[in-house]
Amino acid sequence: MPNSRLILQDAPGKRVLLLGNEAIARGILEAGIGVMTTYPGTPASEIGDTVSEIAAEAGLYMEYSTNEIVAVEVAAGAANSGVRALTAMKHVGLNVAADAVMTLAYVGVKGGYVIVTADDPECYSSQNEQDNRYYALLSGLPCLEPSNAQEAKEMTISAVEISEKLELPVLLRTTTRISHTRGPVTYGRLVKPNLKGEFVKDVKRMVMVPANARTMHVKLLEKLEKAKEITEKTPYNAIMRKGNGEYGIISSSSAYNYAVEAANLLELDASILKLGMTHPLPEKMIAEFLKNHKKVIVVEELEPYLETHVKAIAKDYAPNVEIYGKTKEKYFPRKGELSTRLVAMGLAKITGKKPPIDFEKIDAAYAEIAKTLPSRPPILCPGCPHTASFYVIGRATGKKAIYTTDIGCYALGIMPPLKIGDILICMGASIATAQGISKTTGKDTIAVIGDSTFFHAAIPGLINAVYNNHKVVLAVLDNLTTAMTGHQPHPGTGKTGMQAMGNRVLVEKVAEGCGVKYVKVVNPFKTKEAEAVLKEALQHPGPAVIVFRAPCALMTVRDKRRKGIEIKACKITDQCTDCMACIKLLGCPALTVDEGKVRINEALCVGCGLCASVCPYNAIACSKTD
Amino acid sequence: MDEFNMVLAGVGGQGILLAAEILGTAAVKEGLNVRVSEIHGMAQRGGAVISNVRIGEKALAPTVMEGQADVLLGFEPLETLRNLRFASEKTTVIMNEERIPPTELTAKMLKYPSLEEIKEKIYCFTKNVITIDAKKLAKEAGNILTRNAVLIGALAATEKVPLKHEHIMEALRELVPAKYLDVNIKAFKLGYEHVKSE
Numbered sequence: 149m150p151n152s153r154l155i156l157q158d159a160p161g162k163r164v165l166l167l168g169n170e171a172i173a174r175g176i177l178e179a180g181i182g183v184m185t186t187y188p189g190t191p192a193s194e195i196g197d198t199v200s201e202i203a204a205e206a207g208l209y210m211e212y213s214t215n216e217i218v219a220v221e222v223a224a225g226a227a228n229s230g231v232r233a234l235t236a237m238k239h240v241g242l243n244v245a246a247d248a249v250m251t252l253a254y255v256g257v258k259g260g261y262v263i264v265t266a267d268d269p270e271c272y273s274s275q276n277e278q279d280n281r282y283y284a285l286l287s288g289l290p291c292l293e294p295s296n297a298q299e300a301k302e303m304t305i306s307a308v309e310i311s312e313k314l315e316l317p318v319l320l321r322t323t324t325r326i327s328h329t330r331g332p333v334t335y336g337r338l339v340k341p342n343l344k345g346e347f348v349k350d351v352k353r354m355v356m357v358p359a360n361a362r363t364m365h366v367k368l369l370e371k372l373e374k375a376k377e378i379t380e381k382t383p384y385n386a387i388m389r390k391g392n393g394e395y396g397i398i399s400s401s402s403a404y405n406y407a408v409e410a411a412n413l414l415e416l417d418a419s420i421l422k423l424g425m426t427h428p429l430p431e432k433m434i435a436e437f438l439k440n441h442k443k444v445i446v447v448e449e450l451e452p453y454l455e456t457h458v459k460a461i462a463k464d465y466a467p468n469v470e471i472y473g474k475t476k477e478k479y480f481p482r483k484g485e486l487s488t489r490l491v492a493m494g495l496a497k498i499t500g501k502k503p504p505i506d507f508e509k510i511d512a513a514y515a516e517i518a519k520t521l522p523s524r525p526p527i528l529c530p531g532c533p534h535t536a537s538f539y540v541i542g543r544a545t546g547k548k549a550i551y552t553t554d555i556g557c558y559a560l561g562i563m564p565p566l567k568i569g570d571i572l573i574c575m576g577a578s579i580a581t582a583q584g585i586s587k588t589t590g591k592d593t594i595a596v597i598g599d600s601t602f603f604h605a606a607i608p609g610l611i612n613a614v615y616n617n618h619k620v621v622l623a624v625l626d627n628l629t630t631a632m633t634g635h636q637p638h639p640g641t642g643k644t645g646m647q648a649m650g651n652r653v654l655v656e657k658v659a660e661g662c663g664v665k666y667v668k669v670v671n672p673f674k675t676k677e678a679e680a681v682l683k684e685a686l687q688h689p690g691p692a693v694i695v696f697r698a699p700c701a702l703m704t705v706r707d708k709r710r711k712g713i714e715i716k717a718c719k720i721t722d723q724c725t726d727c728m729a730c731i732k733l734l735g736c737p738a739l740t741v742d743e744g745k746v747r748i749n750e751a752l753c754v755g756c757g758l759c760a761s762v763c764p765y766n767a768i769a770c771s772k773t774d
Numbered sequence: 775m776d777e778f779n780m781v782l783a784g785v786g787g788q789g790i791l792l793a794a795e796i797l798g799t800a801a802v803k804e805g806l807n808v809r810v811s812e813i814h815g816m817a818q819r820g821g822a823v824i825s826n827v828r829i830g831e832k833a834l835a836p837t838v839m840e841g842q843a844d845v846l847l848g849f850e851p852l853e854t855l856r857n858l859r860f861a862s863e864k865t866t867v868i869m870n871e872e873r874i875p876p877t878e879l880t881a882k883m884l885k886y887p888s889l890e891e892i893k894e895k896i897y898c899f900t901k902n903v904i905t906i907d908a909k910k911l912a913k914e915a916g917n918i919l920t921r922n923a924v925l926i927g928a929l930a931a932t933e934k935v936p937l938k939h940e941h942i943m944e945a946l947r948e949l950v951p952a953k954y955l956d957v958n959i960k961a962f963k964l965g966y967e968h969v970k971s972e
Binding site for chain 2: 163164165272295296324325328329330331332402404405406408409412487488489505507510511513514516517518520521522523524525526527528529530563564565731732735737739740741744749751752
């Protein structure tokens, strides 16, 4: 991340390299946004993290909210007090926020309000790859889709303007490749954020009882008509190049970049209509484009959102144009992310042109290499307290229980040799799915959840367990941070988005407050004690909560490095019999085997001492074993 | 220049993303268009990490196409092999010799292939291969974490990348924390000299 000084520079015209998400953060500063809320989630996290670093100095309010719906509601309050606001989240976060978003569309806003949804085609770091353009369609909110970092910044500002003009929240939809690609960004002028709001009471507009909701639904439809005028005129919807009239390509977002490069690769003389505002779509512009071409190819990632609309428009305005996409003949995939290659292959099939690169030859040569290549999936880091927790959970249950798991690093507990994790759906699902499983199977059921996820979504599920007396154990793996998304604070840490101390909320106090009778806190690295506690919890007749508390290893190591404290790796002593217990029990990446001998990779080991505590021969020396 | 494509690949924790950002920043300083893509994977460490750096006016897409890399900068031998599909006879492969066995290899008690075996496989794609013990040179520079700077130095020494040294150094100065700057500059030079002396 470039240092915050760079993002904060009031230097119009300056050109810097920014990550898509950093460009959105810069857009927040250039749009004069006063309130930014978020719940971290890949690929959206760096928007909030960047703003958090500079919020105090830039004079805006930033918070990590407990979850996405809370984030939207806080921002909706600010925006309805006339302050410009923005909320950022990953695509599935919008599911959590959807209840608020759907009706906020009726209520509308006074200050401009932007909701950033970062979609994740290919599920690089997500449980699904839903296409959130459908949320724009479902809710009636306008939607902008940038295709690079520069546009991500510009569109953040435009989204605020459109929102204020229509008095309607606007969606800014990125994908992983937009959020996590760096590109040159030219700065505009910074706008001083206005944080001072005034709430003007207007019951008919803002209190969505049925009678008012009916009226405001009509109002929303009127706003959408106005949005249609905007989408026909916006420079974000434009013909980027003109071809000879045979082929036309319609595309948006990342897919647009692939489409241009693929057309260049094939030397295809096609017109390209780029859509940056994809809800509502510019019907007239699309109709004109359809009329001017014999064949139109829709290139888009994930669902056939554009294609469906383009076909509907064609029916009314250009019934004879041939339309190619991913629905009838599947020229492009409907799953996963696109690439220049995939788009080129689709275009080649449609146009009969031959790509100049022999992909099949490359694939064949690579297949030879790949077949002997061991995989390297993401794994729990060396020194990760979750490894200790999973070791303890496995020991206490003989790996015979059912383990429901949740969203976070600890989902990697499914990897051998730990193998803890039997069902994973969404944030907070572990605790409630455990109840259904326990009720119907009568088996020991342990729900695993992280600290940040606990605050985000587990509390209603936990209250349900108490209320309906479900016999489940909730293991909260509390590493004192939101680790997977980049170490954001959460209620359990007490630190706020303004980089100040707020009030700390403890998992165990919440659990007790929810009425859980068995609540204990353990240190996962004290494996024997933790194991005894878990065994006791499993005997408890009702729901039990165990907090496994130890800080994230990456955080510990970073702190030590900052303070200049030496990180001492563990050492194998000559007591070692190469029994492989450490290897087979833990799967720590710092433990390796060379010519039948156990070795410790000094560059990776952080000296947590877990291997020493499981070694049957006391053959691993560690300076720290607690 | 239309486009210059680089693939950086290795293991989480090796400083791959920072290296890519340094190259991308140098490109902006050069006044060029650039795309630097990265995937922030599930785990912060230990997983395979790949970043693409594409420089030039024609570079719009974030990723390099199969066979189209001008440079494959491999931070780890097996990860170099894993990304060979981006290489072809025009590619220069710069590979760190530091072996980090994947846990699958450890769990199955399999042997990590020898450097010779690995090179043989690379030769099926390209003959332009430079190997370097970046871990050793980084230690020599004073900090094992500077192996990315060693590799950037090695890359600069090939004179294939369309970036001036002064811009790379300027980017390094901007992006590396001040207290580690000297060791990083030293590491860059060691990488540079290693390739020049070969």
